[in-house]
Amino acid sequence: MAVDLLLGLQWGDEGKGKIVDVLTSKYNIIARFQGGPNAGHTLVFNGKKHVLHTIPSGIFHEDTVNVVGNGVVIDPVIFKKELDKLAEQGVDYKKALLISRKAHIILPTHRLLDAASEASKGKAKIGSTLKGIGPTYMDKTGRNGIRVGDIELADWKDKYRSLADKHEDMIKFYNVDIQYNLKELETEFFEAIATLKTLTFIDSEEYLHQSMKSGQTILAEGAQGSLLDIDFGTYPFVTSSNTTAAGACTGLGIAPTQIGEVFGIFKAYTTRVGSGPFPTELFDADGETMAKVGHEFGATTGRPRRCGWLDLVALRYACQINGVTQLIMMKGDVLSGFKTLKVCTAYNYKGEEITHLPFNIEEENVTPIYTEFKGWNEDLTEMTEASQMPKALNDYIDFLEKELEIPITIVSVGPDRKQTIVRQ
Numbered sequence: 001m002a003v004d005l006l007l008g009l010q011w012g013d014e015g016k017g018k019i020v021d022v023l024t025s026k027y028n029i030i031a032r033f034q035g036g037p038n039a040g041h042t043l044v045f046n047g048k049k050h051v052l053h054t055i056p057s058g059i060f061h062e063d064t065v066n067v068v069g070n071g072v073v074i075d076p077v078i079f080k081k082e083l084d085k086l087a088e089q090g091v092d093y094k095k096a097l098l099i100s101r102k103a104h105i106i107l108p109t110h111r112l113l114d115a116a117s118e119a120s121k122g123k124a125k126i127g128s129t130l131k132g133i134g135p136t137y138m139d140k141t142g143r144n145g146i147r148v149g150d151i152e153l154a155d156w157k158d159k160y161r162s163l164a165d166k167h168e169d170m171i172k173f174y175n176v177d178i179q180y181n182l183k184e185l186e187t188e189f190f191e192a193i194a195t196l197k198t199l200t201f202i203d204s205e206e207y208l209h210q211s212m213k214s215g216q217t218i219l220a221e222g223a224q225g226s227l228l229d230i231d232f233g234t235y236p237f238v239t240s241s242n243t244t245a246a247g248a249c250t251g252l253g254i255a256p257t258q259i260g261e262v263f264g265i266f267k268a269y270t271t272r273v274g275s276g277p278f279p280t281e282l283f284d285a286d287g288e289t290m291a292k293v294g295h296e297f298g299a300t301t302g303r304p305r306r307c308g309w310l311d312l313v314a315l316r317y318a319c320q321i322n323g324v325t326q327l328i329m330m331k332g333d334v335l336s337g338f339k340t341l342k343v344c345t346a347y348n349y350k351g352e353e354i355t356h357l358p359f360n361i362e363e364e365n366v367t368p369i370y371t372e373f374k375g376w377n378e379d380l381t382e383m384t385e386a387s388q389m390p391k392a393l394n395d396y397i398d399f400l401e402k403e404l405e406i407p408i409t410i411v412s413v414g415p416d417r418k419q420t421i422v423r424q
C-alpha cells in the first residue's frame with residue numbers, strides 16, 4: 001500500500017486540518033511529518049471548533065491511529081495542553097496516538113532563543129510564531145538535539161542541563177532584553193515530560209513500514225505550506241523544515257516510491273502571516289473583505305493574516321516541487337460577492353514577463369500580471385453538490401485546472417466538515 005500525502009501549497013493555513021479530518025475515514029493511519037506547534041490546524045464539526053498544533057488531525061476518529069513522525073518537533077508543554085483539551089472532549093488519545101522516538105523535543109530555552117533571535121533582527125524579523133521551531137531544528141541539524149527516545153534513558157537530564165546552559169549563554173550573546181524565569185519554565189516542562197512518557201513511543205519508520213506491508217492505508221499530514229519550505233520557500237522568511245513532499249520521506253521514513261496520491265491544498269485566494277514577500281498582497285477594500293469574511297486570523301498566534309489574489313505562478317511552482325496529483329480548493333465561499341476576481345498568471349520581473357518563480361520575489365523586482373474573472377453572488381456555504389455551483393465559480397475552477405494541469409477534486413465552501421463538495 002502506498003502512502004498518500006496532503007500538504008499546503010501556499011504560505012500555510014490553507015485548511016489542511018479540515019481536509020485531513022474529512023479524508024480520515026478513508027485511512028487507517030494519519031501521520032504528521034514535520035513542523036511542530038507553529039502549526040494550527042482547525043477542525044469544525046457538530047458545531048464545535050478544535051485547533052490542533054502537534055497532534056495529527058485524524059485524532060477525532062475513533063478507529064484511526066495517529067502518528068507523530070520523526071520529522072516533527074514536540075513542545076511537551078503545548079503537547080500536554082492539547083492532550084488535556086482532547087481529554088475534555090472525551091477522546092481516548094492514549095490508544096490513538098503514537099510518537100516517534102526520533103522526534104526532537106523543544107526545550108523552554110529553544111523558545112527563549114527564538115525570541116532573542118527575532119528581537120535581535122529588529123525590522124528584518126521573520127515573524128516567527130516564537131514556538132522555538134528554528135532553534136530546535138538548528139540543534140537537530142547541529143547534532144545537539146534531545147529526542148523523544150532520549151527521555152527514556154537514565155542520564156537524559158544531564159544532557160538537558162548542558163544543552164539548556166549552553167542556550168542561556170547563547171541568549172546572553174544576543175544582547176537583547178529577554179525576561180524569563182527558567183526555574184518556573186522547567187517545572188512546567190518536566191511535568192509535561194512526565195505526561196509525554198505516559199504515551200506510546202515507537203520506532204515509527206518500522207511501524208509505518210509494517211503497516212503498509214499488512215495493507216493499512218496511511219495519509220501523511222503536512223504542516224505549514226510549500227512557500228514556507230526551508231529550501232524552496234521565500235527564504236529567509238520561511239520555517240525551518242521541509243514542508244514539501246520530500247519532507248514526508250525524511251519525516252516519516254517512507255521511500256519516494258511508496259508515495260501514492262499527493263493532495264495539494266490551496267485557498268481560492270492567498271494569505272500569509274508573518275514577514276516576507278507576497279506579490280499579490282492587497283492593501284485595499286478587497287483585501288479587507290477577504291480578511292473579514294474569511295476570518296483571517298492565525299490559529300496559533302491570533303495575528304491578522306495578510307490577504308491577496310490567487311498567485312498561479314507560485315501555485316504552479318508548488319505543484320511542481322510536490323508532484324501534486326489532486327488539488328483541493330478551499331474557502332471558495334469567501335469570494336462570493338466580489339464583482340471581479342483576479343488571478344495572477346505571470347510576473348513582470350525586472351521588465352520581462354515570466355511564468356516561473358524567480359530567486360527573488362521582493363516587491364521591487366516583481367509586479368503581478370492578472371487575468372480577470374467575473375465573480376459570483378451566490379452563497380456557496382449550503383451547497384453540497386458540484387451541480388449546484390454557479391457558472392462563474394465553475395469557470396474559475398476550469399481555468400485553474402487548465403493552467404495547472406491537475407484536477408481540482410474537492411471544493412471547500414465553509415469551515416465545517418460537511419461543507420465539502422467532491423467533484424469528479
Ligand code: GDP
Nearest residue numbers: 013014015016017040041042331412413414415
Ligand atoms: P491549516 O493550518 O491549513 O489547517 O488551516 P487553519 O486551520 O490555520 O486555517 C484555515 C481556517 O479557515 C480555519 O479557521 C478553518 O476553520 C477555516 N476554513 C477551512 N476551510 C474553509 C472554507 O472552505 N471556508 C471558510 N469560510 N473557512 C474555512
Ligand code: IMO
Nearest residue numbers: 012013038039040127128129223224239273274
Ligand atoms: P499551519 O500548519 C502559517 C510562519 C510564521 C513565520 C514563519 C516562521 O497552521 O499552516 P516559525 O514559527 O516556523 O519559525 O515561523 O512561518 N508559519 C506559519 N504560517 N501557518 C503555519 O502553520 C505556520 N507555521 C509557521 O508566521 O512567518
Ligand code: MG
Nearest residue numbers: 013040041299
Ligand atoms: Mg494553520
